[in-house]
Amino acid sequence: MKWNAEDPVSDFERQRNTYHENTNNPEAQGNRNPFIDNPRLATRIWGGPEAEDTWGIYTSSDVEIPSVPTNLIATNITTFSVDLSWTASTDNVAVTSYDVFVNGNLYKNTTTTQLTVIGLNSDTVYSLSVLAKDIANNSSAQTTAINIKTLIDNQAPTTPTNIVISNQTTTSFVVSWDASTDNTAVTAYEIFIDSVLNGTTADTSFTVSNLTTSTTYSVQIRAKDAKNNISNFSTAVDATTSDINQVSSELFFSEYVEGSSNNKALEIVNNTDADVDLTGFSIKRQKDGGVDGDVWENELQLSGTILKKDVYVIINGSASLQKLKDEADFVQPNANETNFGAPINFNGNDPVGLFKNGVLVDIIGTYNGGNANFAINKTLRRKSGVSKPNTTFDLANEWDEYPQDNVNDIGTHSSILSVTSFENAGFKLYPNPVISKFFIANNFGDEILTISIFNAIGKKVFQSQQSTKEFHVQFLSKGIYFIKISTEKGIFATKFVKE
Structure with a gap:
């Protein structure tokens, strides 16, 4: 703290702060050091000798308030927004910002003399005003309020389009669609099954459940806004639930263990209401993400059955973690004839795929992604909200990361x-x-x-x-x-x- 007070900030430090703030610079850290911007901040946090207040906020003797902004004008009034502009205030030092008020409540602070106020209700009167502030936080009086009335919203959203049915199981399916548009905002979608309202969502996908096996349903969607303006029904689309003996698309990877030495394992979950015969299913890997032009290889043909609402664990034959041994449903021998346990000898940059009759069903890692090291020395577990496979790897949204050799949850999955x-x-x-x-x-x-x-x-x-x-x-x-x-x-x- 003594050094902070006695050693003034140099021009080089200021230049370095600006350099590191530039997020377009790949060598920059992407943020500023606030104690370079104003050493007095450290004094206010930790005490000690009083450092320089380069902003003048904490040591300023400025008590003169800015002038009141003038010529406040409202333009481009819509059902939910209005554009405000005003003439700049003056100050003995400098005006630094303006506070905008809606119905007497602070809406936003801005450094410009114009602002678009959004999130308003249609057909509603609002009172708007502005005040000016300087660097010493002296505030002017508010302008005389002006009143505006938003437009009446009587326009319905557009009709939802591109209705797609996916992830059919014996008792459910997922319906998704392209978002509707509206002059204000779409607030909800209603999902109708056989002309009966089944549910409402703000998203553009919805899981229809509690259905009958091997049955065809008619699906329609309509959109609503906050004023209950309702679009036309979408074109009806048929959706058929799976037969009890049909393999569902909800067979997917639920855990990937890239542990120490040979502690490698994969977990597959059966989230359906029927046992699944693994005949025709296989696992392959792509070495180093295809750096050397490698394609899918080391195919491991699966066999046996994954019981309904259960998981199937495959481990390397030389795995040493007892938990992996206890939960294993299939052990791939680590020997010359299996290329030392391939494909269950992957590294954290080896994509692994689940295939059905040669067709990719699910993937961990990006095919031809190179040395991405997406899971080196880690355990990946599928997030609890994931209920279907994905042939595009989405680490951020579909997987949770855990430290190496963390296998506490192998052998189960939240979705089952x-x-x-x-x-x-x-x-x-x-x-x-x-x-x-x-x-x-x-x-x-x-x-x-x-x-x-x-x-x-x-x-x-x-x-x-x-x-x-x-x-x-x-x-x-x-x-x-x-x-x-x-x-x-x-x-x-x-x-x-x-x-």
């Missing part, structure tokens, strides 16, 4: 925690909501092998292999949790609320 079969299987959890402890009644007397608790994003927070009926959960934060019980007859889950 069913809440429908718990009580039918003879189990009951009470009380619910839970304050400090709950009990599990086991009406049919089936032996409980393991009990696990997951938080709302699918992270396992508790596991027990003891067939106890009383659970103390004071350690849990407030929120929604899932409990999963494994028995010889299957896996059953329900949710509870911790208060």
Whole structure:
């Protein structure tokens, strides 16, 4: 702090601050050092000797207020906005900004003498005014308020177009469409199934659920604005749910373990309501993202079955982490004849693909992405909100990243925690909501092998292999949790609320 007060900021430091602020410069860090801009900030935060106040805000003797802005004018009034402009104020030092008020409340501060006010309601009167401020924060009086009235909104949004049906399962499908436009703003879309309102959303996609297997439905969408102006119905599109024996497109990667040494593993989730035969499914990798022109190679043909609402874990045969060994459904031998466990010997820059009869279904990493190192020394887990495969890798929006060798959640995925079969299987959890402890009644007397608790994003927070009926959960934060019980007859889950 002594140095900060005694060593003035140099021209070189000011130039360096400007250099690093330039986000177009690939060598710059993209932000300024505020203590170069004004050393007095450090004094105000930590005390000590008073440093120079280059802004003059904290040491200024300026008490003269700016003049009141003049000629406040409102133009281009729409259903939701208005353009304001005014003549600049004057000051003995300098006017630095203006505060704009809407109905007496501060709307925004600006350094210019014009501003577009948005977010207004249609057919509504508003009072608008402006005041000026200088660098010492002296404020003028507000201008005399002017009143405006926004236009009446009686225009309906455009009709939604390009209706697309995807991700059909036995009981659901996803419908998506191109956004409508409106003179103010589209606020919602209504989804009609067989001419009956099924749901409303502000997004341009919607999951229609609780449907009947192998059934065709008529889908239409219409758009609404804040004044309840409603568009025409979109052209009807047919959507057919899957047959019980049909493989759904919701078979996808749910975890990618790029661990130390040979601790490599993949997890595939079956989010459908039917068991899926893995015949025809395979996994391939692309070495180093195609740096040397490599294509998909080291194909591993899968076999067996992924049970409904379950996962399938594939590990390298030389994996040493016990959790991987315990959860493995398939072990790829690490030997010469398998090219040392390929393709389950990937590195963090090797894209891995899930294929069905040679057609790419899902991918981790970018094909021909080069040495991107998208997952080097990491574990990737699919986010809880992802419910379908994607042949375009989207790390930021679809995956959570964890440290190397973090495999605590391998063997399960949040999207498969069913809440429908718990009580039918003879189990009951009470009380619910839970304050400090709950009990599990086991009406049919089936032996409980393991009990696990997951938080709302699918992270396992508790596991027990003891067939106890009383659970103390004071350690849990407030929120929604899932409990999963494994028995010889299957896996059953329900949710509870911790208060």
